[in-house]
Amino acid sequence: MGLLEGKVVIVTGGASGIGAVSTEVLAAEGARVVVADINREGAERQALKVRDSGAEALALHVDLQDQESIQSMVADTVKAFGGLDVLFNNAADTRLSSTRDTAVEHVDVEVWDEIMRVNLRGTMLAIKYAIPHMRERGSGSIINTASGAGQAGAHSFSAYGVSKAGVIMLTQYVATQHGKEGIRCNAISPGLIVTPAVIDTYAEGEMGKMMLRHHLTARLGQPEDIAHALVFLASDRSAFVTGHCLNVDGGCMAHQAFWADAVATKF
Numbered sequence: 001m002g003l004l005e006g007k008v009v010i011v012t013g014g015a016s017g018i019g020a021v022s023t024e025v026l027a028a029e030g031a032r033v034v035v036a037d038i039n040r041e042g043a044e045r046q047a048l049k050v051r052d053s054g055a056e057a058l059a060l061h062v063d064l065q066d067q068e069s070i071q072s073m074v075a076d077t078v079k080a081f082g083g084l085d086v087l088f089n090n091a092a093d094t095r096l097s098s099t100r101d102t103a104v105e106h107v108d109v110e111v112w113d114e115i116m117r118v119n120l121r122g123t124m125l126a127i128k129y130a131i132p133h134m135r136e137r138g139s140g141s142i143i144n145t146a147s148g149a150g151q152a153g154a155h156s157f158s159a160y161g162v163s164k165a166g167v168i169m170l171t172q173y174v175a176t177q178h179g180k181e182g183i184r185c186n187a188i189s190p191g192l193i194v195t196p197a198v199i200d201t202y203a204e205g206e207m208g209k210m211m212l213r214h215h216l217t218a219r220l221g222q223p224e225d226i227a228h229a230l231v232f233l234a235s236d237r238s239a240f241v242t243g244h245c246l247n248v249d250g251g252c253m254a255h256q257a258f259w260a261d262a263v264a265t266k267f
């Protein structure tokens with residue numbers, strides 16, 4: 001028997017990267033999975049893959065910029081599966097962040113607004129519509145996706161980083177407001193996870209080597225590393241954990257900023 005037997009789980013951004021692998025790992029633990037994504041075809045493809053493994057899965061189109069679309073995602077899930085147990089807020093506008101999200105002085109306000117709408121407002125709205133259904137069940141687990149970029153500053157990616165800092169605080173507010181109702185809310189903060197969104201820019205070549213120097217582990221992260229932490233936070237094994245941001249980052253945020261340079265210069 002899996003750790004999530006019969007649980008209904010929504011995975012936003014389930015069509016690719018961390019989200020896609022998570023749908024498979026959740027299903028292997030017995031979950032009934034909703035693959036929700038703006039990429040309709042990708043969501044259909046991923047739901048089919050999960051169904052081929054023998055689990056139940058449903059593909060839903062959602063645009064996290066659109067309030068009604070988010071409301072429908074939750075309503076359609078409840079209609080199809082009779083309730084909602086787990087919400088994995090995984091989607092982010094990684095495409096816009098990697099192309100047009102710059103230093104504050106130079107960032108276009110439209111870019112800032114869109115990233116905030118998807119990453120922070122979209123996460124908040126998914127939670128807003130999920131809560132009443134979890135309250136009806138008397139339990140629920142919400143897992144948001146943060147980032148190291150939301151815990152320390154960088155030369156660029158200002159909107160992305162600030163949106164992820166907001167996600168960490170949103171996690172604490174929701175945990176505080178709904179803990180007594182049996183609803184938990186935690187965040188996972190990934191390190192560099194090798195997915196299509198980052199592979200070309202960060203995971204390979206000189207950049208890849210530099211990133212690895214700043215992880216305390218001997219390798220960079222894989223989507224399965226996030227999915228395994230997700231299973232823990234989604235399941236009753238973490239029943240006493242709420243309001244927490246779990247760094248699943250190979251220790252990337254655990255060391256002093258100058259540590260890797262100090263090692264390189266044989267300090």
Ligand SMILES: NC(=O)c1ccc[n+]([C@@H]2O[C@H](COP(=O)([O-])OP(=O)(O)OC[C@H]3O[C@@H](n4cnc5c(N)ncnc54)[C@H](O)[C@@H]3O)[C@@H](O)[C@H]2O)c1
Nearest residue numbers: 013016017018038063064090091092094147192193195197
């Ligand atoms: N990969 C990493 O190294 C890394 C590091 C830190 C945090 N993260 C976070 O992990 C999560 C997943 O990252 P990934 O690398 O798998 O990214 P990804 O780009 O592969 O996946 C993101 C998914 O979100 C979907 N999406 C984008 N905009 C949407 C919208 N408006 N509505 C609905 N769906 C939308 C995309 O279609 C895509 O399927 C993100 O929140 C990201 O910020 C990733």
